[in-house]
Amino acid sequence: MLTGKRLLITGVVTTDSIAWAVAESAQLHNAEVILTSYDRVRDLTQAAAEALPRTPEILTLDATRPEDFAALADQLAGRQIDGALHAIAFAPREALAGDFLSAGDEAIELAFRTSTTSFARLAGVLAECAPANGASLVGLDFDADGRAWPVYNWMGVCKVALQATMRYVARDLGPRGVRANLVAAGPLHTRAAGGIPDFQSLLDAYDAAPLGWDPQDAGPVADAVCFLLSDMGRAVSAEILHVDGGYHALAAPGVSQAVRRAG
Numbered sequence: 154m155l156t157g158k159r160l161l162i163t164g165v166v167t168t169d170s171i172a173w174a175v176a177e178s179a180q181l182h183n184a185e186v187i188l189t190s191y192d193r194v195r196d197l198t199q200a201a202a203e204a205l206p207r208t209p210e211i212l213t214l215d216a217t218r219p220e221d222f223a224a225l226a227d228q229l230a231g232r233q234i235d236g237a238l239h240a241i242a243f244a245p246r247e248a249l250a251g252d253f254l255s256a257g258d259e260a261i262e263l264a265f266r267t268s269t270t271s272f273a274r275l276a277g278v279l280a281e282c283a284p285a286n287g288a289s290l291v292g293l294d295f296d297a298d299g300r301a302w303p304v305y306n307w308m309g310v311c312k313v314a315l316q317a318t319m320r321y322v323a324r325d326l327g328p329r330g331v332r333a334n335l336v337a338a339g340p341l342h343t344r345a346a347g348g349i350p351d352f353q354s355l356l357d358a359y360d361a362a363p364l365g366w367d368p369q370d371a372g373p374v375a376d377a378v379c380f381l382l383s384d385m386g387r388a389v390s391a392e393i394l395h396v397d398g399g400y401h402a403l404a405a406p407g408v409s410q411a412v413r414r415a416g
């Protein structure tokens with residue numbers, strides 16, 4: 154599905170990262186993968202990279218540093234990039250849980266810059282490196298409806314803004330053949346998820362997903378991302394694809410898997 158494609162994948166920090174599952178699936182579909190990482194976690198990314206079927210090159214990108222995006226574009230100059238994954242999110246704890254109204258401006262601004270505007274910056278890099286026949290940018294969302302969860306707070310706001318950012322990117326880069334989409338994934342056990350206080354309350358809600366939901370398996374999300382990165386998704390842009398076991402369609406939690414199994 155991805156033979157001949159060179160993909161830039163951000164956000165690999167452990168083998169639990171959604172981005173790691175995407176990199177693995179992409180390699181298994183014959184893509185060439187390039188990762189990005191940054192100082193604080195580079196060693197972790199290196200270790201995770203070595204666990205992939207083929208150890209990829211790792212370039213530097215701290216999403217809070219505009220100069221890193223420019224340097225990344227310079228490093229990629231002359232190399233065609235057919236697709237990119239934006240799998241970057243961070244919010245200080247005060248912006249993730251507790252009193253929504255008392256989170257400080259600095260924490261909110263850092264969450265927004267890291268998790269939302271970086272999508273547009275990455276789109277700029279991809280636009281510079283995209284071949285004439287276009288490219289595909291995919292980002293990762295949670296609960297595309299933007300509802301208020303028991304936790305998640307300002308990250309929820311960042312994700313809604315990410316949806317709008319993705320649509321503006323799709324509008325502006327579409328004429329150059331660059332597509333932009335999001336995959337709205339159900340909750341998965343990753344390093345970032347471990348930073349969300351009471352993450353269990355999000356997991357509990359997904360017990361009602363019609364298809365069920367395995368929070369340990371990022372594979373279904375990775376495969377959906379690979380579809381959007383591939384030519385099979387060539388007419389899909391400005392879309393949010395839910396990969397959540399069907400949870401998003403429920404108006405009320407309904408019957409849990411456990412109750413259903415018990416008959």
Ligand SMILES: NC(=O)c1ccc[n+]([C@@H]2O[C@H](COP(=O)([O-])OP(=O)(O)OC[C@H]3O[C@@H](n4cnc5c(N)ncnc54)[C@H](O)[C@@H]3O)[C@@H](O)[C@H]2O)c1
Nearest residue numbers: 164166170171215216241242293294295340341343344345
């Ligand atoms: N885990 C979930 O339940 C879930 C569900 C839906 C969407 N997502 C989204 O998936 C994406 C990936 O998260 P994950 O769950 O795989 O966790 P993860 O911790 O494996 O990945 C988050 C990544 O963001 C990177 N990052 C943080 N600050 C950065 C910065 N300044 N510059 C560059 N990179 C930075 C981290 O290094 C890490 O690689 C995020 O956008 C997250 O919101 C996660």
